[in-house]
């Protein structure tokens with residue numbers, strides 16, 4: 170194995186990508202220091218604790234357990250050395266907010282009761298899910314099996330050849346071996362077209378498409394390759410780490426400490442000075458020098474705010490022309506009593522959701538009929554809420570860059586709580602004992618994210634694989650990037666892998 174012995178590396182930011190690459194680089198012998206501007210480690214996976222309620226502020230779905238196994242395995246550890254996992258059953262519940270038109274269309278088609286204004290639990294039992302699909306549409310159970318087979322194939326080939334292996338240049342894709350592997354993958358069409366090949370019923374299309382929200386895209390702007398997410402969801406399962414996602418942040422940080430990484434919080438980096446033998450970083454607390462720098466801060470922030478103009482690989486027009494993943498309106502709620510209508514993960518979807526996506530991507534405005542997600546971790550974990558209470562958060566994806574004044578947040582909060590009560594029966598309004606909100610401007614200020622995007626660059630076709638910004642800076646030798654804006658992309662598992670890919674690039678350039 171190559172070594173980085175003697176090299177000092179500063180990692181700017183402690184999201185999953187920063188934590189992961191710090192572990193790989195320290196393991197290779199580098200002297201690694203992580204500088205985080207916020208008061209805690211974890212980046213978008215921050216924690217909020219108030220009056221006995223504990224919230225994961227960002228990610229809450231622990232997907233792709235295989236990726237976490239692989240990550241810890243690289244250091245001869247297992248996730249179980251740090252945290253216990255529970256397989257959620259059901260994985261999640263979906264409530265459909267049926268419109269009058271949808272209801273009469275279902276009635277006219279002689280739909281079963283299932284198809285008229287309803288909810289669905291997706292469980293680890295595939296036969297049960299197939300039976301539910303069959304109730305909506307004759308033949309859909311068998312179609313789901315075929316769909317998932319394709320999804321499994323895409324996952325296996327995609328992970329091996331396009332995710333774990335970095336392919337930053339076009340010529341990497343004309344490699345005959347890769348081309349052979351890629352043949353047969355439904356790569357380039359839209360998810361919407363792909364899904365229509367299998368299912369007619371719009372609700373079934375939604376069930377297999379909602380995971381695109383994890384990628385920050387819509388069914389019309391995300392390539393069909395990402396149907397691999399259904400394998401992730403239906404076959405690999407939805408898990409919960411005891412203590413919440415914060416336990417996973419602690420685990421990766423603890424692993425880092427075991428490998429010799431040092432962490433400093435409340436330490437914003439304000440400037441990266443060009444390389445003259447060593448980097449000089451201006452921080453809130455004095456200068457820091459390093460041989461090499463890896464930035465886990467958002468790519469646009471690092472380039473536009475920390476580097477001088479002549480050292481930037483991209484100009485302001487580039488960032489302006491990108492498609493960003495949604496921001497979010499988040500309500501963190503401590504509630505008296507249980508919420509029997511909801512499961513650990515619940516999705517509430519309008520049956521015609523094109524309008525919501527349009528109001529995110531094409532005509533940015535607060536959605537009229539939002540699709541949203543509710544998480545109730547206290548269903549699975551007694552320690553996240555005081556006795557007799559529930560910890561709950563509501564996430565509404567909205568367009569980045571929207572104005573989010575206190576008055577708008579108030580109005581929207583009332584609207585969402587009314588919508589939740591109307592469509593799920595969960596009436597929370599008279600029993601909320603703790604409430605915090607987080608929205609577009611908070612994403613921008615807490616994480617320096619462009620226009621307050623919650624997730625970074627969306628996975629559109631033009632922003633997938635080699636079309637995402639690279640791990641190596643285009644202009645500055647010794648400067649690297651890691652995290653959701655680069656490859657492979659958005660989500661905790663992808664950011665862990667990004668850490669591995671960035672470390673590989675550093676080792677290829679400086680290792681001996």
Ligand SMILES: Cc1cc2nc3c(=O)[nH]c(=O)nc-3n(C[C@H](O)[C@H](O)[C@H](O)COP(=O)(O)OP(=O)(O)OC[C@H]3O[C@@H](n4cnc5c(N)ncnc54)[C@H](O)[C@@H]3O)c2cc1C
Nearest residue numbers: 182184186206212213227228229230438466652653660661
């Ligand atoms: C609301 C929400 C829900 C999500 N749900 C899921 C989910 O269920 N499952 C899932 O897998 N993923 C989910 N994600 C996505 C996932 O959280 C992210 O893709 C991933 O955590 C991002 O990691 P990252 O490596 O890009 O770093 P980030 O988390 O973006 O961290 C970057 C860090 O850099 C720091 N930083 C920025 N500028 C500076 C500076 N100048 N100096 C020092 N530090 C700086 C920031 O403070 C931050 O800590 C969700 C995200 C959000 C926001």
